[in-house]
Amino acid sequence: MTWFKRITKGISTDTKEKKEVPDGLWHKCSSCKETYTTDVLVENLFVCPKCQFHNRINAPQYFDILFDDGKFEELFANIAPKDFLQFEDVKPYSARLSAAQRQTGLKDAMTVGVGDVNGKKLVIACMNFNFIGGSMGSVVGEKISRAIDYAIKHKHAFMIISKSGGARMMESAFSLMQMAKTSAKLTQLANAKLPYISLLTDPTTGGVTASFAMLGDINIAEPKALIGFAGPRIIKETIRKDLPAGFQRSEFLVEHGFLDFIVDRHDLKQKLTDTIEWFGTK
Amino acid sequence: MQFLDFEKPIEDLNQQLEKLKALAEKNNVDMSASISELETTIDKTRKNLYANLTPWQRVQLSRHPERPYTLYYISQICDKFTELFGDRNVADDKAIVGGFAEIGGEHVMLIGHQKGTNTKQRQLRNFGMANPEGYRKALRLMKIAEKFNRPIVTLIDTPGAFPGLEAEERGQGEAIARNLFEMINLKVPVICIIIGEGASGGALGIGIGDKVVMLENTWYTVISPENCSTILWHSWDFKVKAAEQLKLTSKDMSSFGLVDDVIAEPEGGAHNQPEAMAESLKKYILDTIKTLSKIAPEKRIEQRIEKFSNMGFYEEL
Ligand SMILES: [Zn+2]
Numbered sequence: 205m206t207w208f209k210r211i212t213k214g215i216s217t218d219t220k221e222k223k224e225v226p227d228g229l230w231h232k233c234s235s236c237k238e239t240y241t242t243d244v245l246v247e248n249l250f251v252c253p254k255c256q257f258h259n260r261i262n263a264p265q266y267f268d269i270l271f272d273d274g275k276f277e278e279l280f281a282n283i284a285p286k287d288f289l290q291f292e293d294v295k296p297y298s299a300r301l302s303a304a305q306r307q308t309g310l311k312d313a314m315t316v317g318v319g320d321v322n323g324k325k326l327v328i329a330c331m332n333f334n335f336i337g338g339s340m341g342s343v344v345g346e347k348i349s350r351a352i353d354y355a356i357k358h359k360h361a362f363m364i365i366s367k368s369g370g371a372r373m374m375e376s377a378f379s380l381m382q383m384a385k386t387s388a389k390l391t392q393l394a395n396a397k398l399p400y401i402s403l404l405t406d407p408t409t410g411g412v413t414a415s416f417a418m419l420g421d422i423n424i425a426e427p428k429a430l431i432g433f434a435g436p437r438i439i440k441e442t443i444r445k446d447l448p449a450g451f452q453r454s455e456f457l458v459e460h461g462f463l464d465f466i467v468d469r470h471d472l473k474q475k476l477t478d479t480i481e482w483f484g485t486k
Numbered sequence: 487m488q489f490l491d492f493e494k495p496i497e498d499l500n501q502q503l504e505k506l507k508a509l510a511e512k513n514n515v516d517m518s519a520s521i522s523e524l525e526t527t528i529d530k531t532r533k534n535l536y537a538n539l540t541p542w543q544r545v546q547l548s549r550h551p552e553r554p555y556t557l558y559y560i561s562q563i564c565d566k567f568t569e570l571f572g573d574r575n576v577a578d579d580k581a582i583v584g585g586f587a588e589i590g591g592e593h594v595m596l597i598g599h600q601k602g603t604n605t606k607q608r609q610l611r612n613f614g615m616a617n618p619e620g621y622r623k624a625l626r627l628m629k630i631a632e633k634f635n636r637p638i639v640t641l642i643d644t645p646g647a648f649p650g651l652e653a654e655e656r657g658q659g660e661a662i663a664r665n666l667f668e669m670i671n672l673k674v675p676v677i678c679i680i681i682g683e684g685a686s687g688g689a690l691g692i693g694i695g696d697k698v699v700m701l702e703n704t705w706y707t708v709i710s711p712e713n714c715s716t717i718l719w720h721s722w723d724f725k726v727k728a729a730e731q732l733k734l735t736s737k738d739m740s741s742f743g744l745v746d747d748v749i750a751e752p753e754g755g756a757h758n759q760p761e762a763m764a765e766s767l768k769k770y771i772l773d774t775i776k777t778l779s780k781i782a783p784e785k786r787i788e789q790r791i792e793k794f795s796n797m798g799f800y801e802e803l
Contacts, residue, residue, distance in 0.1 A: 288799035291731050293718035311803075342798030349795060371686070371708045373718060376732045377744050380686060380708040381797040384694055387666035388794045411708070413659030414647075414687040419667055433659035433687070434649030442649050452654060462657050 233257055249469045258426045258469055260406060263315035263330035266365055270328065270473050276319030279327075280350050284311040285343045289376055297374040304335050312343035313368070316351045318360065322477040325486060327355045330365040331412075338368035340412055341375040345382030348416065352389040356396045361485045363401040363476070366417040370410020383415035390419050399483035401476065404431050404454070404463070422464040422479065425454040426472075431463075490546050495535065499528045532754050539703070541729040544736075545711060547703040548682045552757040554764065555614075556583055556598030556641045559681070562764035563589050563771070564596070570627055572619075576656060579620030581612045581648070582692070584627045587639075590772050595631035597624050597692060598641030598681070614683070615648035618661035621691045625665050628672060637675040637775050640692040643682030645710060647691065662691040669694035670794070671787055675778035677771060679749070680704045680736075681756075696778050696790055699747040699770070700736035701763070703755050706745065707734040744797060 232239045235257035245252070249269055250259040268274040291297040305311060313335040318327045329351045331338045348364065355362040371379040393400055402420030404413075406429035413433050417423070425431060432439075432452040440447055450456050457463045467475050489497040503524050510517040539547070547553070560567050560583075569585040571578040584597035599616065602608030624640070631638045647658055669676060669692075676695035684693070684706030700706055709717075714732060715724040733739075736748040749770050752759035778786065 282803045284801045284803050286799050286801045289731075289733055293724075293728075293731065294720075342800045345798050346800050373709055373714055373732075375708075375799075377707040377734065377739060377742070378798055380690060381744055381794065383663075383687065383690055384666055384670075384794040385797050387663065388670045388694075388791045391667055391670050392791065411687055414662040414691075415666055416663070418657075418660040418663040431659075432654050433647065433662070434654065438649045439651060439654065443651055445651070447651065451651070460655050460657065462660055 234259075251469050256427065256468065258406065258428065260333055260367065262332040262334055262367075263317070263365075266330050267315075267317050267319070267328065269469070270321055270326075270476065271317065271319035272322065276317035276328075279316040279318055279354060280347050281311070281315075283343055283346055283350075285341060287374075288342075288378070289374070291374040291376065293374070300336065300374065308332065308334050310335050312341065312347075313338045314344040314347040316347050316354075318354065318358075321473060321480065324477060324480045325358070325360040326363060326476070326480060327351050327358075327360050328363045328365060331367045333367045333369075333407075336372065338412075339370065339372035339379070340368055340382050341372035341379050342382065344372075345385045348386045349389045352393045355398055356393060359396075359398065359485060361399045361401065361480045361483060362393060363403060364416055364420075365403045365405060366408040366412050367405045368408060368410070368412040370412055380411065383411045386416040387419060390416060399480065399485060401479060403467075403472075405429050407431070409433070409435055418462070421483070423462065424465055424467050424475075425457065425463050426469060427454055427466050429454045431457050488551055490543070490550065492543050492546070493535065495531050496528060499524065499531060503528065529753075536754060540726070541705070541732075541735050541738075542711065542726040544703045545683075545705050545729050545734070547755045547757075548705050550755065550757045553682055554756055554760045555603070555643060556600045556681070558760065559598075559641060559764050559767060560587065560596060562761065563768040565589065565591075567596070571623075573622035573626060575619070575622060577617075577619045579617050579623055580610050581614055581616040581644070582620035582624055584624060589639075589768060592772060592775055593636050594771075594775070595627050595636055595638045596641070597627055597638070599643045599692075601643060601682070612648060614644045615646055616644065616688060616691070617648050617650065617653045618656045618658050621647075621661040621665050624692050625668055628669065628676075632672050632674050635674060637677070637778070638672065638695075639771055640676070640678045640695070642678060642680045642684050642689045642693055642706075644685055644688045645683050646685040647688030662687045665691045666694055670791060673783040673787070675775060675786065676790075677774050677778070679767070679770075680706050680745075681767075683710075685710050694790070694794070696786055697746045697774055698744075699749060700739060700745050701749050701756060701767075702736050702751040704736060705729075705734040706736075706739055707732045 231242050231245045233252040236255035238254040250261050287298040313332050316329045402423045404425040408431045454466050564587045566588040583600045587596035599614045601614035602611040678693045678695035678698045680700040711725040711729040714728040739745045740748050752762040756763040
């Protein structure tokens with residue numbers, strides 16, 4: 205229980221992480237509508253204590269949960285997005301980027317960290333959904349690419365935590381090509397015989413599902429995460445039928461053979477430890 | 487001949503020409519001077535129009551109902567072709583065709599999206615939108631090509647991978663992802679040619695090659711202008727603007743280094759002179775196979791990985 209307490213403390217002292225906690229002292233579960241204090245939610249790793257609903261969290265929380273004593277080294281923090289195409293829809297992309305950077309304190313939707321997980325080295329590339337819907341642009345691709353180079357150089361295991369609406373349209377074909385780029389880099393990791401664990405969390409859709417998220421030595425997911433290629437709304441419009449209950453959720457994907465297993469956030473660290481142990485990397 | 491909205495001036499002149507010809511025939515008078523003058527005007531008008539195409543007009547051309555599709559090119563450029571069916575798992579996907587091809591003496595595995603040419607065919611081909619079976623069939627054929635050391639040519643023309651219920655059940659995302667992963671390390675030369683629409687993951691799923699090239703009047707990017715308009719502008723009305731912003735033309739894509747070459751289309755677009763288009767395509771394929779075959783397989787794979795790994799723009803602070 206000691207590390208639960210530490211998380212609570214960490215969040216009360218860090219303003220950047222504090223923003224991730226739902227506003228106010230009380231939190232109402234969006235799934236079962238139960239109300240409890242935010243302290244309870246944080247201590248329970250943002251999982252509803254009553255119905256086990258897994259609230260969305262980002263890199264700081266995952267790193268805190270997974271790395272021993274919450275200690276890790278952030279890698280490639282200097283890589284930042286650039287509006288190369290000068291893309292403009294109702295707003296210029298550059299304005300969207302600076303707004304997202306202001307709101308999140310992040311440079312883009314990907315954070316990479318390396319540290320110990322119960323004494324085993326792991327490189328984690330974790331997507332941040334709060335940054336433009338976790339969309340995949342050039343920075344996301346480049347950070348995955350460098351994280352893989354780092355894992356190969358140090359012979360560490362590698363994990364990506366996916367949480368993304370898909371490609372970042374404002375980077376047009378460059379965002380599409382990140383699918384090719386990350387898949388190409390993963391073949392190098394595979395050739396180096398190093399493990400790649402893909403954790404899919406709510407939501408993982410579009411180009412992320414159609415590239416690195418589905419390419420793990422094992423693909424695992426948090427309970428009830430939305431996982432798919434096309435979004436449910438588009439499918440519904442295409443086939444003009446209601447979609448079955450539980451369609452495109454983690455349990456559905458296990459049933460159809462696309463995930464190795466579902467893991468509760470409370471068990472994630474231990475499962476990862478056992479997995480890395482089995483793979484035999486140091 | 488079907489005309490697109492921006493081809494109105496050509497359509498009008500063409501009507502005049504038809505009238506003039508009819509008149510000449512009916513009255514049995516020699517109007518060849520006027521006719522040839524009008525024909526010259528039509529050519530000039532077409533040349534001007536096609537010299538200044540907007541991105542949206544190119545999107546329209548890429549979807550022209552008379553534009554040649556994969557099976558047309560196969561019929562024109564292959565001395566022999568044996569179609570191979572099925573993913574050995576679920577079904578045969580009609581939206582992607584492929585098989586043993588002989589082109590100018592070269593044995594290649596030819597794979598491509600196929601759209602229909604009439605209402606019934608369009609349904610059968612699912613408008614060129616493949617299911618996971620299509621991507622898995624394509625991969626199966628590529629693995630055969632690799633085993634028997636034959637180059638691979640893919641022809642890309644899709645409005646996207648099919649967003650259907652069964653497609654999701656059978657792992658559309660996994661099927662595309664697997665192809666990206668496998669195509670990167672194929673030991674034989676791989677040439678990917680966008681012959682029409684290059685929409686997103688559905689195009690990329692057979693689009694990882696040593697040479698990725700676009701016909702002049704095609705588009706290739708992460709989303710169609712219509713869907714981009716709907717999502718970013720919250721309205722269908724900004725497709726023209728979206729097409730501009732996405733920089734999806736062959737000229738843009740080649741200037742970014744995201745495609746390796748552009749194959750010029752005949753005057754008036756591929757549909758205007760399909761035989762000439764097929765001839766250029768054949769020449770490009772044969773020349774490129776020759777060039778790529780001179781490179782050692784390990785080197786080719788290394789260069790392929792290198793090329794895709796360098797795609798992206800960012801700052802290092
Ligand atoms: Zn609950």
